[in-house]
Amino acid sequence: MASMDWGYTLLITLTAAALLLMVQRAEPKRRRLVGFFVLLGLLLIRHNAFLKGNLHEETLIAFAVALLLSGAFWLLIGRYNPVGSSDEVRVIGMDD
Numbered sequence: 305m306a307s308m309d310w311g312y313t314l315l316i317t318l319t320a321a322a323l324l325l326m327v328q329r330a331e332p333k334r335r336r337l338v339g340f341f342v343l344l345g346l347l348l349i350r351h352n353a354f355l356k357g358n359l360h361e362e363t364l365i366a367f368a369v370a371l372l373l374s375g376a377f378w379l380l381i382g383r384y385n386p387v388g389s390s391d392e393v394r395v396i397g398m399d400d
Contacts, residue, residue, distance in 0.1 A: 313362040313369075316349055320370035328374065328382050331390060 323342045330338040346367075353363035 309359065309362055312359060313366045316353075316363055316366035317369045317373070320346060320349065320367055321373045324370055324374035325377060328378055329387055331387060333389070 323345050327335065327339050327342050350363060353359040
């Protein structure tokens with residue numbers, strides 16, 4: 305039985321969690337576009353794991369932990385602080 309590469313697992317966990325947080329915090333009108341690029345990034349991570357050989361288990365664990373972290377962020381913070389819309393932004397100038 306091969307030993308786990310915990311450094312790789314931590315790196316992929318943080319990367320995948322950051323990608324998932326980008327989808328959560330994207331403006332609702334742009335969420336589908338952001339989701340496409342995030343999915344592309346996650347597929348590249350998965351492809352890298354297949355190219356490296358025996359990193360399948362580490363990648364699956366990293367994706368599962370990233371999902372848990374993203375879900376915890378949404379549960380604790382994101383649910384109560386929804387993402388605003390750019391239509392609601394008001395710029396105050398010198399004359400206002």
